[in-house]
Amino acid sequence: MTSQPRKEPRLPRLRGREVTRLEALSDAVFGFAATLLVVSLEVPQTFPELTASLRGFVAFAFSFTMLMLIWVAHNGFFRRYGLQDGWTVLLNSVLLFVVLFYVYPLKFLSTALSGVFLGVGPAKPMITHASQMSWLMIIYGLGFIAVFTCLSLLYRHAAGRWQELDLDEVERLEIRAWFHHYLIFVGVGCLSIAIVLAGGPHWVSGVIYGLIGPLCAWNGAVARRRVEALEQRLAQSP
DSSP states (O other), rough: OOOOOOOOOOOOOOOOOOOHHHHHHHHHHHHHHHHHTTTOOOOOOSSSHHHHHHHHHHHHHHHHHHHOOOOOOHHHHHHHHHSSSHHHHHHHHHHHHHHHHHHHHHHHHHHHHHHHHHSSSSSOOOOSSHHHHHHHHHHHHHHHHHHHHHHHHHHHHHHHHHHHTTTTHHHHHOOOHHHHHHHHHHEEEHHHHHHHHHTOOHHHHHGGGHHHHHHHHHHHHHHHHHHHHHHHHHHEEE
């Protein structure tokens, strides 16, 4: 019995092959945001100061990783669709504005949590009252929601311009899947804030972000099944 050849994965068509001025500006803003994560650090003058500065490595690593994940999502959109119309510029500008705002709450939360759970935070307590933690989770959640709302709206906008982008039926399914992908981030962020406002435990409002992985995996699996079904139907049609 002969085995069926393994089907190669379908690679996306890249329409934004050249780096535009809009993307160059965006990269500069992301670079500046990364600089803001370390701008408060001074060069240690003694070994104890060096070891003290290294205590912030975990918080910096988490914050930098989050920032890079946003950049990867941003870069993926512009590589796929290469749009530069007015609505894209507006949404991109809002996204960059929010990223710059998002840096400090992200760094503060990362530093505070690394001190609580890993014992590597600053010696001085960063949060002295439960209400401060509530506000921190709300501020972080609002920034999180704003970032991924912009990304989801960028994909929604691109989906509406499918004729101009010459998207085939499979690509239109894929772009809707990406739109739903980032809506999951928005929904989980809203749920986290709702837990805080309802007086729920702060750790629950943080752990709830762990739902993003399973929900995005489910969304991806559903999208793959729909794409495979569509490809089979197109292959069978005359």
